[in-house]
Amino acid sequence: MGVADNPMRLRMEEAARIVGLNYIANLVSDYEGKIVGCFVGDVVQAHRGGCKLSREINAVSLPRRADIVLIDSHPADRDFWQSAKGFYSGTMAVRDGGSLIVVAPNPEGIADNHPNVLEIGYRPHAEIVRMVEAGEIEDVVGAAVLADVAQIVDRTDCIMVSPGVTREESERLGFRFAATASDALKLAFGKQGERATVAVLRHGGHILPLIA
Template sequence: MRASIESEDRGNSMKEQIKYGDDVLEIELPDDIIVDRVAPASHGGAKACHSLRDDHAEDTYEYLYGKIHQALIHASTRIEKCGKIVIACDDNTRVTPVKQLVPPIIDFADARGIPAEIIIAGGSHRKMTRMEREKKFDKAIMDRVEIMDHEWKEEAVFSNVGTIHAGDESIPLLLNRIACNHDSFLMGIGNIVPHSVAGFSGGYKILLPGLSCEETVRWVHYLISKFPSEAILGIADNPVRRTINSVHQHRKIDLLVNTVLDGSSRVVSLCLGNPITAQAQGASISRRVHGVPVNTPGDIVITDSVPESVDFWVVAKAVTNTKAFTRKGGHLIVFGPCDEGLSPMHGDALKRMGYDAPRNIRSRVKGGDIPREFLLEASHACQVGEVMEHCHLHLVASGLDVDAMASIGLHVITPARASSFVRELIEITRNEVTGRKPRVKIIHRGAEILPLQ
């Protein structure tokens, strides 16, 4: 199974559908252009962590249930000694199939009279609403176990478990007390995709930044400002991932349960066991599922932000992931509603800072113009700013005010104008390039795609 790229020398006008949150927007592309369609692989069926088999005989739920149950049986002596299971799980901005992964854990705990609880490892994200919890976990799970939020700004909920190194900085590692109790069997649940901060998600990322304090989260994220995106995104072993993995020296995850999903959100790999080795194996599989050769970059790249589009903080993943598909000086158009604006948690800081070239952001941090408490937002601004240095960035978003965003450096287009804007850009590009047709790349699941160069 491989991610795909299809090329078409377009001779007739045709409408393309772009995923836009829960809706679909249509854009009409003119004739006399070349269109490349880029997408992660889509190939259903549960697979073992070490291989992508071709058979689909097993029912996915039964396969996952059996494998997780088997892993818990193997660890039963340790679990019974601990007397409690704590499940650190990601939030609604991730598509991890927790409805399939959590039931075998609860059933195992219930059968042995061992209490189990879930803590949502949302890092700096806002709390999930009741409706979002029901969609993520299912009411049946919510009725069986307590599900707690991570209060990332509340000092009282943290324990100082040691010191980690983020680049040249030595910073205290403060983790949520619920995860720090060594009388609990700690499990981490998540999904592995290419990630612009960690190389790939998954593994100990569920603790750092998932269950870390504000100061720790800031410094780990700001570490990426020192590196170009090509040095981190899709690189399994990188400085940020090594910092994240160093958490194991202070608090081990007893059992990791990570998945890799295909381009249709179907499970293709279950990665169980040691958090470092299982995550690394999953990253290798994710590279095969989500990686697509860049080949000839597009003059214009059009991408959705699937699966994350609630605000620009998460839509920015599609921005950074698709940069390499866009030629230098070209145009990148990102579709994502951003119904909650820039970000409920970080929007005010971003409005004060604005978006700028990474070197300017770093200079402002060093000079004190951007205060220490904005380091997390500064790391985000550096990543977006790197893309804006490379190409022209355009956002199709109904949740972002056009004029307000222009004042901080972002170009926003309303959904109603999207199709005509694309046609205008194509005509401009047609006049700029000589001896060839304009090349347009259409990317699906832009927040998960991995450019291979």
């Protein structure tokens, strides 16, 4: 997150040049969903311009990574497929070995359109890659999400707070389960110690935490 010229983006832009894409139109919104900018033009230049404004609008500066991060996933909170953005944002604010608590309603559960996410569940990143390469997973998009989440789970104590996700489902994905944010904080302090530092972040589906 936060890297405009990441490898995937560069490959997309290369493909766009090959097929002759002449221009793009990108809208930039704030955490309330309001349009704050429109960038039209060259495939690369317009995108980078939008990225710059988005960073200015949505970046949140933190002095250091916290021992415990409590974050929501708003506005991406329909299901886990969307609310995983809270984990992606939160992992940028929590230290390795710290506790990451994501609070999200997930009224539609895990991911109805990607059933393999729950079927496969948590597995080490390397194993998911092996399964994809061996053709054991048909839904490679779902596998990509699992691979990303696995990297977070492997270095962070992840706790899920969600009325739309059961304890069994949460644990199958590699997360600890808590019924409330208060319960989740008790679990986190139990692991990190009573003097642990805490960062509380809102709009986790939109923000970009940056360490100063």
